[in-house]
Amino acid sequence: MTPTTAPAEARTPGTAQKVAVLGAGKIGEALLSGMIRAGWAPADLLVTARRPERAAELHERHGVEAVSNAHAAKAADTLILAVKPQDMGALLDELAPHTAADRLVISAAAGIPTAFFEERLAEGTAVVRVMPNTPVLVDEGMSVISAGRHADESHLARTEAIFQPVGKTLRVPEKHQDAATALSGSGPAYFYYLVEAMTDAGILLGLPRAQAHDLIVQSAIGAAVMLRDSGEHPVRLREAVTSPAGTTINAIRELENHGVRAALIAALEAARDRSRELASGA
Numbered sequence: 001m002t003p004t005t006a007p008a009e010a011r012t013p014g015t016a017q018k019v020a021v022l023g024a025g026k027i028g029e030a031l032l033s034g035m036i037r038a039g040w041a042p043a044d045l046l047v048t049a050r051r052p053e054r055a056a057e058l059h060e061r062h063g064v065e066a067v068s069n070a071h072a073a074k075a076a077d078t079l080i081l082a083v084k085p086q087d088m089g090a091l092l093d094e095l096a097p098h099t100a101a102d103r104l105v106i107s108a109a110a111g112i113p114t115a116f117f118e119e120r121l122a123e124g125t126a127v128v129r130v131m132p133n134t135p136v137l138v139d140e141g142m143s144v145i146s147a148g149r150h151a152d153e154s155h156l157a158r159t160e161a162i163f164q165p166v167g168k169t170l171r172v173p174e175k176h177q178d179a180a181t182a183l184s185g186s187g188p189a190y191f192y193y194l195v196e197a198m199t200d201a202g203i204l205l206g207l208p209r210a211q212a213h214d215l216i217v218q219s220a221i222g223a224a225v226m227l228r229d230s231g232e233h234p235v236r237l238r239e240a241v242t243s244p245a246g247t248t249i250n251a252i253r254e255l256e257n258h259g260v261r262a263a264l265i266a267a268l269e270a271a272r273d274r275s276r277e278l279a280s281g282a
């Protein structure tokens, strides 16, 4: 399965569909801004927020009408639910009386299975589960998509029309969503953490913080582009940096001595386990 990027013609939303983002916090607003960059008319979008000040802020920033959850459920064909997993039950209680079965419901919440929505919404409602990540803000997101019981190809295509303009998408069976959440949903945080730690190392080695930051960030960008574009395996790319009796191998030995590889495997396993726990509202 290779992640896909939208063909040019799919990047321009061609339908008169109305899409509502319910619970526009960090990820909801990132998606909203991405849809506008991709050419969605603000008039075809709706947004909901818990606090009136937040609703006003979203309206001011994006020119999108802020409405109640009930209004969004009635007026929009596609509802993107972007509240915290722990708030999803309450949101669905609010939406259920107003949501017709022909709505497409897209959940961006970690952990919550499509069955959770199907049980609480009108019989036959199409639900798609998506795990995006924050680089949707710069159109470099990774959004992992799974169909619920009543979601067909057209629902998946409508979902991809929303998420492909802000990055890549990948369809997976829903059983892999917790793993995807651990890898790409949370993934950006691990890279930020590494940059933070490596910048500290630069300071230890005597560089000013700003310079250390720039050296590490540009190395990260260069490495990421090579990983994406060179077609080479990461091991080959690392070997090309690692000269015999050189500097890099000394660093790699320390990473191995400190169990960094095992720590990463354990960390992602812990994230996967937490995603599973969220399914029970924990």
Ligand SMILES: NC(=O)C1=CN([C@@H]2O[C@H](COP(=O)(O)OP(=O)(O)OC[C@H]3O[C@@H](n4cnc5c(N)ncnc54)[C@H](O)[C@@H]3O)[C@@H](O)[C@H]2O)C=CC1
Residues within 6 Å of the ligand: 022, 023, 024, 025, 026, 027, 028, 048, 049, 050, 051, 069, 082, 083, 084, 085, 087, 090, 091, 108, 109, 110, 131, 132, 133, 134, 185, 186
């Ligand atoms: N932050 C991230 O990198 C990612 C987050 N997610 C998922 O996206 C969801 C949101 O996460 P964040 O944006 O980080 O959280 P957040 O806390 O920034 O956003 C959630 C927003 O929902 C609002 N809200 C809660 N209940 C509401 C209701 N009944 N009606 C209207 N608005 C309501 C809150 O006031 C808040 O603004 C979570 O389910 C999370 O698992 C998924 C992928 C990545």
Ligand SMILES: O=C(O)[C@@H]1CCC=N1
Residues within 6 Å of the ligand: 110, 181, 185, 186
């Ligand atoms: O930390 C979280 O629970 C959310 C889901 C994936 C990224 N952020």
